[in-house]
Amino acid sequence: MKNNFLQKFYYGDIPEEKGASGQYTTSHDTTQWPLWEVFIRSKNGLDHKHAGSLHAADAQMAIENARDVYTRRMEGVSIWVVESKYITASNPEEAGELYEPAMDKIYRHPTFYELPDEVNHM
Amino acid sequence: MPVQHLEQIFQQKIDNETKIEAKDWMPDAYRKTNLRQISQHAHSEVVGMLPEGNWISRAPSLKRKAILLAKIQDEAGHGLYLYSAAETLGQSRDEMINDLHSGKAKYSSIFNYPTLSWADIGAIGWLVDGAAIMNQVMLTRTSYGPYARAMVRICKEESFHQRQGFEILLVLSRGSAEQKSMCQDAINRWWWPSLMMFGPRDSESTNSDMSMKWKIKRKSNDELRQNFVDMIAEQIKVLGMKLPDDHLQWNESRNHYDFGNINWDEFWNVVKGNGPCNKQRLDARRKAHEEGRWVREAAIAYAEKKNSKLKREEAA
Ligand SMILES: [Fe+2]
Ligand SMILES: [Fe+2]
Numbered sequence: 001m002k003n004n005f006l007q008k009f010y011y012g013d014i015p016e017e018k019g020a021s022g023q024y025t026t027s028h029d030t031t032q033w034p035l036w037e038v039f040i041r042s043k044n045g046l047d048h049k050h051a052g053s054l055h056a057a058d059a060q061m062a063i064e065n066a067r068d069v070y071t072r073r074m075e076g077v078s079i080w081v082v083e084s085k086y087i088t089a090s091n092p093e094e095a096g097e098l099y100e101p102a103m104d105k106i107y108r109h110p111t112f113y114e115l116p117d118e119v120n121h122m
Numbered sequence: 123m124p125v126q127h128l129e130q131i132f133q134q135k136i137d138n139e140t141k142i143e144a145k146d147w148m149p150d151a152y153r154k155t156n157l158r159q160i161s162q163h164a165h166s167e168v169v170g171m172l173p174e175g176n177w178i179s180r181a182p183s184l185k186r187k188a189i190l191l192a193k194i195q196d197e198a199g200h201g202l203y204l205y206s207a208a209e210t211l212g213q214s215r216d217e218m219i220n221d222l223h224s225g226k227a228k229y230s231s232i233f234n235y236p237t238l239s240w241a242d243i244g245a246i247g248w249l250v251d252g253a254a255i256m257n258q259v260m261l262t263r264t265s266y267g268p269y270a271r272a273m274v275r276i277c278k279e280e281s282f283h284q285r286q287g288f289e290i291l292l293v294l295s296r297g298s299a300e301q302k303s304m305c306q307d308a309i310n311r312w313w314w315p316s317l318m319m320f321g322p323r324d325s326e327s328t329n330s331d332m333s334m335k336w337k338i339k340r341k342s343n344d345e346l347r348q349n350f351v352d353m354i355a356e357q358i359k360v361l362g363m364k365l366p367d368d369h370l371q372w373n374e375s376r377n378h379y380d381f382g383n384i385n386w387d388e389f390w391n392v393v394k395g396n397g398p399c400n401k402q403r404l405d406a407r408r409k410a411h412e413e414g415r416w417v418r419e420a421a422i423a424y425a426e427k428k429n430s431k432l433k434r435e436e437a438a
Binding site: 028029030031032033035052053054055057058061068069072073089091092093 | 143145146147192195196198199202203206209214215216220271272275279415418419421422424425428429
């Protein structure tokens with residue numbers, strides 16, 4: 001499908017045919033630094049939370065780069081990094097089947113139980 | 123599942139304000155549009171470091187130097203967040219950078235203007251970051267999850283950029299006659315290009331706008347531009363300076379400022395590569411990339427060596 005209905009040139013969205021033509025070619029790097037996912041604990045007592053990703057040659061460099069980009073304003077006290085290729089994600093197309101068993105078990109929620117008003121602190 | 127059906131589910135999610143995530147099904151055009159917009163946005167952050175970098179060694183005091191360094195470092199981080207968001211759509215970092223260097227991918231034209239005096243650093247922070255913030259605040263609600271999250275992070279960091287810029291101008295505006303005229307001169311040169319940052323007029327969009335339907339964008343170019351003019355026209359009073367537009371005037375009936383015509387020929391000329399600094403900017407980027415290659419390769423070689431040593435020790 002030709003994407004010809006996108007006629008608006010938003011900030012950072014200039015259609016390529018409107019730009020200068022490229023005469024310059026760079027040689028691609030022969031190797032790429034792998035991609036890492038970064039998780040940050042913002043303060044003790046809280047879980048590590050996904051902060052973003054970055055490229056680095058090894059784990060040590062990934063931690064140092066994560067410090068430089070994700071904790072410049074004291075956003076963290078602890079950093080985890082893991083190479084992205086080791087993360088297995090569930091498939092969103094199977095979300096229906098995957099979470100279906102939880103759907104019909106409303107008795108797992110406290111609101112399922114109707115108790116007389118006199119019962120307090122429960 | 124037939125494509126029409128998938129498209130329907132997709133549009134329903136958008137209409138219900140459910141974010142689209144990297145592994146979700148999405149129309150090809152949605153992927154392409156996001157990829158182009160996010161990668162161009164990333165390139166803009168990275169190229170945007172160059173005009174400011176020009177003044178690091180010449181900042182008027184140690185304090186200003188430290189602030190400018192911190193701001194530019196933030197911009198590098200913004201580039202990284204955005205490249206990462208773009209990578210989730212299936213293009214490699216290497217390819218994106220190659221497209222920038224070949225001239226195929228664009229970046230915001232504003233960075234093709236030169237920084238001639240120290241006051242320009244103030245004008246950039248106030249006007250250029252100010253215009254970028256208007257866009258970026260809107261984009262924190264964009265429909266593609268990774269892009270929206272990158273924007274939230276970026277917006278948290280941006281407000282210092284605009285404030286430090288304004289403060290630079292404020293100091294100059296209260297200084298000697300020479301400093302005052304530097305201040306006015308920088309505003310004169312950066313005002314119109316800043317307005318161009320929002321892109322062409324809405325009336326130039328002839329067809330229905332998918333970016334709005336897909337909620338990649340939520341406000342039109344003209345709407346954002348008007349908000350920006352209204353904001354700046356008030357702030358400049360504090361500086362005691364003037365915007366270089368004789369048509370700038372408060373319009374009671376519209377409840378907005380009216381302003382003069384933008385020189386669109388200049389805009390397209392700069393987009394096409396003929397701005398004052400297009401060549402210089404790309405040359406600087408290419409040079410940095412080429413000269414950094416040995417560092418990237420050495421780091422990989424070192425990591426591999428360490429790794430195989432570790433494996434041998436484990437085996438022993
Ligand atoms: Fe930025
Ligand atoms: Fe900024």
